[in-house]
Every structure is written in C-alpha cells, then in structure tokens.
Amino acid sequence: MRLKNRSRLIPWYFALPGLLWLLVFFLIPLLNQLNVSLLTGDPEAGYELTWAFSNYTDAIREYWPQIRRSLGYAGVATVIDLIIAFPLAYFIAYRAGKWKGFLLLMVVLPFFMSQVLRTVSWQLLLTDNGWIVERLRDVGLVSEKGRVLATSTAVIGGIAYNYLPFMVLPLYASLERLDRRLIEAATDLYASRAVAFRRVTVPLATPGIFAGSLLVFIPAAGDFINASLLGSSKQYMVGNVIQSNFLTVLDYPTAAALSFLLIGIILIGIAIYSALLGTKTLTEAAG
Amino acid sequence: MAATPTVGKATTEIVAPAGAGDRTAKARTWGLGLWSVLAILFLFLPIGVAVLFSFNEPAGRFNFTWQEFTLDHWAHPFRDPDLARSLKNSILLAIVSTIMAVALGTLLAIALVRHKFRGRGAADFFVFIPMATPEVVLGASALGLFLVAGVNTGFATLVIVHVMFTISYVVVTVKARLQGMDPHIEEAARDLGASEWQAFWRVTLPTIAPGVVSAAVLAAALSVDDYVVSSFTAGQTQTFPLFIFGATKQGVPPEVNVLATMLLLGILLLLGLNLGVQKALARRDKKRIAGA
Numbered sequence: 276m277r278l279k280n281r282s283r284l285i286p287w288y289f290a291l292p293g294l295l296w297l298l299v300f301f302l303i304p305l306l307n308q309l310n311v312s313l314l315t316g317d318p319e320a321g322y323e324l325t326w327a328f329s330n331y332t333d334a335i336r337e338y339w340p341q342i343r344r345s346l347g348y349a350g351v352a353t354v355i356d357l358i359i360a361f362p363l364a365y366f367i368a369y370r371a372g373k374w375k376g377f378l379l380l381m382v383v384l385p386f387f388m389s390q391v392l393r394t395v396s397w398q399l400l401l402t403d404n405g406w407i408v409e410r411l412r413d414v415g416l417v418s419e420k421g422r423v424l425a426t427s428t429a430v431i432g433g434i435a436y437n438y439l440p441f442m443v444l445p446l447y448a449s450l451e452r453l454d455r456r457l458i459e460a461a462t463d464l465y466a467s468r469a470v471a472f473r474r475v476t477v478p479l480a481t482p483g484i485f486a487g488s489l490l491v492f493i494p495a496a497g498d499f500i501n502a503s504l505l506g507s508s509k510q511y512m513v514g515n516v517i518q519s520n521f522l523t524v525l526d527y528p529t530a531a532a533l534s535f536l537l538i539g540i541i542l543i544g545i546a547i548y549s550a551l552l553g554t555k556t557l558t559e560a561a562g
Numbered sequence: 563m564a565a566t567p568t569v570g571k572a573t574t575e576i577v578a579p580a581g582a583g584d585r586t587a588k589a590r591t592w593g594l595g596l597w598s599v600l601a602i603l604f605l606f607l608p609i610g611v612a613v614l615f616s617f618n619e620p621a622g623r624f625n626f627t628w629q630e631f632t633l634d635h636w637a638h639p640f641r642d643p644d645l646a647r648s649l650k651n652s653i654l655l656a657i658v659s660t661i662m663a664v665a666l667g668t669l670l671a672i673a674l675v676r677h678k679f680r681g682r683g684a685a686d687f688f689v690f691i692p693m694a695t696p697e698v699v700l701g702a703s704a705l706g707l708f709l710v711a712g713v714n715t716g717f718a719t720l721v722i723v724h725v726m727f728t729i730s731y732v733v734v735t736v737k738a739r740l741q742g743m744d745p746h747i748e749e750a751a752r753d754l755g756a757s758e759w760q761a762f763w764r765v766t767l768p769t770i771a772p773g774v775v776s777a778a779v780l781a782a783a784l785s786v787d788d789y790v791v792s793s794f795t796a797g798q799t800q801t802f803p804l805f806i807f808g809a810t811k812q813g814v815p816p817e818v819n820v821l822a823t824m825l826l827l828g829i830l831l832l833l834g835l836n837l838g839v840q841k842a843l844a845r846r847d848k849k850r851i852a853g854a
Contacts, residue, residue, distance in 0.1 A: 285758055286677030293670030293729055294685060300726040301692050304703035311706055363601045366594040378598065385605045387829040388612060389822045391789050391806045395814055396608030399615070399626050439605060489694075497696025500789060504810060514698040514790075521702050521794065531706065534699045541696070 312531035322528065330532040338516050338533065345512040346540050348427065348502075349495035352434040356442040356491050357484065359435070364446035364483075369455075382443045390437065394504045397433055398424065401505070425507040433501035441490035449483025450476075485552055489545065496541050513537050609826075616819035623813035635816040639824070642817060648805035649821055651717065655801060656785040659724035663781045666725070667732025668774055672766060674733070675740040676748070693730045700727055701794030708795065715797030723795045724788065728781040735780060739773025769847075772840045779836050783829055 312330055316322035335342065367378045385393065400407055401423045411417040423429050457479065461471040477484075499514030513533055520530035615625050619632040640646040673679070674686055692700065704723045708715055747769065751761040767774075789803035796804055802825070806818055 286673040286679040289669040289677070290673035290679075290685060293666035293733070294688070296666055296725060297688065297692065297729060300704060300707075300722055301695075301700070302688075304707040305695075305699075307710060308699075308703040308706050359601050359604070362594050362597045366591075366598040370591050370594055371598075378602070381602050382605065384830075385609055386787075387783055387833075388609050388826045389803055389806060390787055391803045391810075392612050392814070392818065392822045393608040395806065395810055396611040396615075398810075399611060400608065402626055405626075436604070436608075439601075493694060493696060497698045497790075499698060500807075503807075514696070517698050517702055518793065521705060527706065527709075530702055534702055537696055537699060541694075 308531045308534055311527050312535055314528045316528075318525040327528065330528045331536065334529050334532040334536060337529075338513065341511055341513050341516050342536060342540065344427075344510065345496045345514070345537070346544060348431050348434060348510075348512060349492050349498075350544065351431050352438065352495050353442075353488050353491045355431070355435040356439050357488065359439060360442040360446050360487065361484075364443050364450055367443075367447050368450040379444075379447070382440050386440060391500060391504075394433060394437070394500055397429075397436065398504055401429055424505060425510070427506070427510055430501050430506040430510045430512075433505045434495045434498055437498070437501065438491040438495055441494075442487040445486035445490065446480065446483040449480045449486075453479045481552060485549065488548060492544055492548075493541055496544065497537055513540070612819050613823050616816055616823055618816055620813070620816060625814060625816050625819070635820045639817050639820040642815060644800065645805055645815070645817055645821070648800040649802045649825075651799055652786050652802035655717070655720055655724060656782045659721050659728060659785050660778050660781045662721070663725045663728040663732050664774060664778045667729045667777065667781075668736050668770070670729070671733045671736035671740060672762075672770075675737055676745065676766075689730050689733050692727060693734075697727070697788075697790035701791040704791070705794040715795050716799050719795045719797065720792060720799060720801070723791050724785045727788075727791055728784050731780050731784060732777040735777035736770060736773045739770045739776075743769055772843050775836050775839055779829075779832050782832070786825065786829075 310324065311322075313324060313326050313328065314322035315325045315327045315330070363382075367375055367382075371378050399405070402408070403422055403424065408417060408423050411423065412419060412421070417423060453476070458471050458475050461475045462468065466474065496512075497514045499512055499518055502510045502512045502515050513536070517530045517533050517537070520526045520533070615628075616635055617631050617633065618625060618628055619630045619634065621627070621629050670685075670689065674682060674689070701723070704719070704726070705715065708719055713719060748761050748765050751765045752758070756764065787803060788801075789807055792801050792804055793807070800808075802821070806814060806822075809815065809818065
C-alpha cells in the first residue's frame with residue numbers, strides 16, 4: 276500500500292520542479308501583467324488597481340498604426356517565407372538525395388550566429404550608398420534619392436529573413452512524411468502534375484504549412500529588433516512600443532495592455548488563417 | 563497471347579511522352595535546385611558579411627564600408643573590456659541556464675511521456691504555451707513580476723528567465739526521443755528487480771541521452787543568442803547580444819564580428835561533438851543488443 280502510493284507520486288517528483296518553474300516565472304507574471312493592465316496612475320505617484328479597461332481602448336486608439344503594422348508586416352513576411360520555403364523544402368525532401376542532411380544543416384546554421392549582428396549586417400548591406408541600393412537605383416527600383424533602410428520593405432525583408440528557417444523545417448517534415456504513392460496514384464489517374472500538386476501535395480502538406488506559418492507569424496508579430504535596426508519610428512511595431520513603455524516611459528499599464536492586445540492579434544491571425552486553410556483545430560496541425 | 567502486342571503497344575505509347583516528361587522533370591529539378599541554392603545564399607549573405615567585416619579596418623566608428631584587410635581584431639578580440647565581460651556573462655549564463663533547464667525539462671518530459679497521471683494533458687499544453695508567446699511578452703511580464711516582488715534585476719534574474727523560456731524546448735526535444743523508445747525496456751528492468759530510481763538511472767537516462775544532449779545544444783544556442791527577453795531582465799548586467807544592440811548607435815566594433823564568428827565556430831564544434839556522441843551512443847546500443 277505504501278509502495279503503491281509512492282510510485283503514484285513519482286510522476287509528480289519528476290514533473291513538479293519544471294512545472295513550478297513555469298508556474299512561478301511564466302504564468303504568475305502573465306497574470307500579474309493582466310492585473311497591471313488594469314491599473315491607473317503615473318510613475319511618480321504610483322499605480323493602483325481601478326479596473327481601468329479603458330487602458331485597452333486607449334492603447335488601441337493611440338497605437339493603432341503600430342498594431343496594424345505588426346499584423347501587416349508579420350502577415351506579409353509569413354507569405355514571403357512560405358513562397359521562399361516551399362520549393363526549398365520540396366527540393367530537400369524529394370530531390371536532394373545524399374545532400375539532404377547537409378542542406379538541412381545549411382538552413383539551421385544561420386541561427387547560430389547572433390541574430391542582432393545578422394540584422395546589423397543587413398543594415399550594412401542595405402545602407403544608403405551601398406552596392407545593393409546603387410544597383411536598385413540603376414534598374415529604377417529605388418529612386419535617385421530613395422532609401423531602402425527606414426522603409427517598411429527593409430523591415431518586412433528583415434523579418435522574413437530572420438524567421439525563414441522556422442518555415443522550412445516544418446514544411447520539410449510534413450513533405451518528408453507524405454506518402455508519395457498518393458501523388459503517383461493521382462498522376463496514374465490522369466491528373467496532370469500541376470493538378471496533382473494542387474489537389475494532393477499541397478493539401479497533404481497543410482499541417483506543415485500551418486505549423487510553419489505559426490512559427491513565423493507569432494515571433495514576427497512581436498518582433499522589434501528589425502523595426503529598430505532596419506526601420507525608423509515610422510516602422511515601429513507593437514513590440515517597440517511595449518519595450519519603450521516598459522523600459523523608458525515606465526507606463527506599465529499601457530505596456531501590459533499592449534502585451535495582451537498582441538496576444539489577441541496573434542490569436543485573431545491564427546483564427547483567420549486556420550479558417551482560410553480549412554484546418555479545424557490547432558491540435559490537428561500539431562499532430 | 564493475342565493480348566501481348568496490345569500491351570507492348572500501350573507500353574511504347576506511354577514511354578514516348580514519358581521521355582519528354584523526363585526532360586521537363588529534369589528542368590523542374592534544376593529549377594528547384596537553383597531556387598534552393600539562392601534561398602540558402604540569402605540565409606548566408608549577412609553571415610558572410612559579418613565574417614568578412616571582422617577582417618576590416620574601419621575608417622571611422624562605423625564598420626560599414628570596406629577599407630583594408632587586417633588581422634588585428636582577430637589578434638586582440640578582447641581589447642574592449644566591456645565587450646569581453648559581456649561575452650563572458652553570456653557564456654556563463656548559457657552554461658548555468660542550460661544545466662538547469664535540461665535537468666528540469668528532462669524530468670518533466672519523462673513524467674509526461676512515461677507516466678499516466680491526472681492533469682497530464684493540461685501539463686502538456688501548459689508546457690507548450692511559453693513557446694507560443696511572443697518573447698517581448700515573456701520579457702515584459704517577467705520584469706513586471708520582479709518589479710512587484712522588489713527583486714533587483716541582474717545575472718540571477720537572467721538565469722531565471724533563460725531557464726523559463728528554454729525549458730519548453732528541452733521538453734519537446736527529449737519527449738521526441740522518449741516517444742521513439744520502447745517502454746517495455748524499463749518495465750523489464752523493474753520486473754528484474756530494479757527500483758524505480760535504478761531503472762531511471764541505469765536504463766531510461768542512458769537511452770534518452772542523445773535527446774538530452776541535443777536539447778542541451780538547443781538550449782545553449784537559444785540562451786546565448788537571446789536579446790529580447792534579456793533586454794527586460796538584465797538590469798546592469800551586459801550580455802553579448804545586449805552589447806551589440808547597444809553598440810549599433812555608435813557603431814559596432816569589428817571585435818564583435820570576430821567574437822560572433824568564434825561563437826558560431828564554437829557552436830558548430832558543439833554540434834559536431836553532439837553528432838559524434840550520438841554516433842558513439844548508437845554504436846554502444848548496437849553492441850549491447852548484439853551482446854544480448
């Protein structure tokens with residue numbers, strides 16, 4: 276009897292330390308943040324809980340451009356990454372042969388150099404009189420006095436660059452798993468290659484498309500490194516506002532309200548996306 | 563017999579367009595290959611630039627235009643004491659938080675995969691949410707709690723948040739390994755008289771070792787590169803990414819490029835070691851099975 280009790284407790288010995296860590300340093304801070312988002316006051320006099328739901332409406336009114344930008348930039352970057360990553364993942368999964376492992380390593384490798392420094396390198400590459408911008412001027416894509424830095428193009432490009440591997444890996448995993456006999460069956464049954472691709476390959480790769488898009492969209496919507504380094508205040512996103520309100524302006528309630536608005540944006544983004552894709556539940560995509 | 567020629571004819575009919583299809587299939591493969599090469603070049607372009615400019619002698623403060631080749635920065639990468647300290651902090655932080663996250667995460671993964679207990683599904687979901695939460699929210703909320711609790715931010719709070727945001731990745735990685743493993747081996751060990759702990763130390767842990775090592779490499783890489791969460795919880799402590807970000811306004815010194823390249827090589831070395839360990843462990847397992 277004693278022994279039985281002990282072994283029933285064992286999963287808890289194993290699970291508890293980790294779960295407690297997440298409880299104390301993730302969940303409780305999040306709940307505290309929810310509380311903070313309903314405070315009123317100012318940095319000098321202090322804040323008190325007044326259930327100020329107006330913090331949310333005020334934050335939306337004041338920071339609507341940044342909110343819209345976060346949604347827009349993250350959405351466009353996700354689409355760009357999907358376009359770049361699908362052929363790449365397809366090639367690695369089906370055509371790369373013995374190069375498969377090497378190519379996968381090449382996709383992950385950029386992760387291992389400092390993200391901030393990579394973004395600084397883009398700053399250097401896209402600098403006003405740099406080689407790339409001069410060539411773009413030559414072909415007329417950038418006007419004589421035009422810039423690439425401090426535009427939404429640079430920020431979206433930077434975001435797409437940063438999170439590209441997150442799109443490639445799940446796409447690769449779902450294509451790799453896909454039973455290719457189904458594609459053969461489709462072509463045997465007189466589907467053209469294009470039709471087989473559209474009606475068989477893409478639907479079967481949907482879990483990968485969904486997972487990859489989430490892995491790109493979520494961090495992209497909260498990103499502020501790219502907007503800080505490649506953009507100007509005209510490209511600032513919600514992340515920039517949260518950071519400056521928390522660390523410089525010390526307007527904690529607004530920063531907290533924006534945090535939850537950001538989570539809201541992400542949930543809305545996911546809902547729209549899954550409706551478009553016809554994925555019924557999140558768990559289906561995860562599986 | 564009479565049907566044979568028809569079959570033969572049909573075959574030749576199919577082969578003919580297939581020949582043309584072969585060419586388009588080849589063209590398609592080439593197209594896909596070219597696209598892939600370009601995509602990978604895109605991924606490597608800023609890395610190439612960062613490495614290249616570690617050999618540059620900048621004219622002013624900004625290391626933005628190529629001036630002249632020098633090995634000077636490679637010879638004295640630690641010239642700036644603040645930079646050296648920030649890198650030391652980052653590496654120490656990565657080591658401490660990786661050890662803690664791997665310990666907590668591995669145990670948690672074992673509990674989630676191997677044991678059926680009430681609330682397991684909820685725990686599973688709970689572990690997943692931090693990965694789905696934007697880093698800026700993780701950092702801001704953690705700082706909010708430290709402010710309320712009156713905790714001074716610094717190295718200790720950095721360790722706390724780094725463990726927090728890497729645990730989930732450790733759990734996912736170790737879980738994947740556990741799920742591919744036969745639970746009957748542990749049961750066999752217990753049937754043969756091993757206690758719960760003996761079975762854990764002598765059977766479970768050695769079998770999941772490759773997953774644990776991979777999880778450690780992943781956690782270390784995530785920790786050493788983190789800017790966003792650290793920017794909220796570092797206090798006066800500088801980490802390497804924080805130093806670089808701070809330096810962007812006055813110009814990033816080329817020593818940063820040198821150290822970042824070294825860090826990249828260091829992580830590659832770790833990955834190589836990991837691969838070696840995995841292979842050695844696989845060989846060990848094979849030998850054991852052959853021996854048994």
